[in-house]
Amino acid sequence: MLWLKAFHVIFMVTWFAGLFYLPRLFVYHASASDGQTRATFKVMERKLLVMCHIGAALTILFGTLMLVLWPAFLQLGWMHAKLLLVAGLIGYHVWCARLVGQFARDENQRSHLWFRWFNEVPVLFLIAIVLLAILKPF
Ligand code: HEM
Structure with a gap:
């Protein structure tokens, strides 16, 4: 249990x-005007999104494993x-992934604000x- 919980928290x-960090990149990307800077942001966003997907998948995997072993x-x-x-x-994560796609196609309309x-x-x-997870108030 403690091993599963440790990896759950790590991921x-x-x-x-x-x-x-991804939405922070969006802030800077939305105010970038030259093509080279935008291209750099696109690569950074794509790579960070992959890291986000891995973190999400493994957090959910270890959390779900704990629920399967201890359904109480x-x-x-x-x-x-x-x-x-x-x-x-x-x-929110899915929304971020869609925004990465919009930025990649230069379709973003939203402001940095x-x-x-x-x-x-x-x-x-x-x-x-x-x-909720630590205090378990109810
Ligand atoms: C589908 C997603 C998730 C599932 C099924 C899940 C399930 C669980 C389970 C069963 C525990 C053990 C609880 C205990 O020992 O008292 C746990 C612990 C914990 N979870 Fe999750 N969790 C999920 C997502 C998350 C997320 C997104 C966060 C953070 C934002 C999070 C933060 C924590 C923390 C900090 C603990 C340790 C609590 C403690 O030791 O008292 N979990 N989770």
């Missing part, structure tokens, strides 16, 4: 490193709330999910 950190967690209210928030987080706000969303998910 969660990998996933969040990507979810924090599924009876607890905080776990229901956590899984609901994780579903929202996966939605919009991405600055977008960048704050994963902070809220991180705080809420970690508080």
Whole structure:
């Protein structure tokens, strides 16, 4: 159990490193005007998205393994709330992946200011999910 939990947390950190840095790249990419700079951002975003996918897949894999081995967690209210928030987080991740595609095709219409706000969303998910997982309030 502790090994699974340790790897769950390790890959969660990998996933969040990507979810924090990817929208930050969008902020700079949205204000970049020359072709060479944009091309560099496209490569960075594509590679970071791969890292994000790996982090997400392995966090979910180790989390799901724990639930399969200890299904009693599924009876607890905080776990229901956590899984609901994780579903929202996966939605955010998918949105980021679509934005990478839009930037790659030079189709982005959003301002760097919009991405600055977008960048704050994963902070809220991180705080809420970690508080639920550690404090287990209900
Ligand atoms: C489908 C996705 C996920 C599943 C199925 C899952 C499931 C689990 C399970 C069963 C545990 C063990 C709970 C315990 O020992 O009390 C756990 C622990 C934990 N999870 Fe997740 N989790 C998922 C996603 C996440 C995400 C996205 C985060 C962070 C944002 C996260 C953060 C944590 C933390 C910090 C712990 C350690 C809690 C402790 O030791 O008290 N999990 N998770």
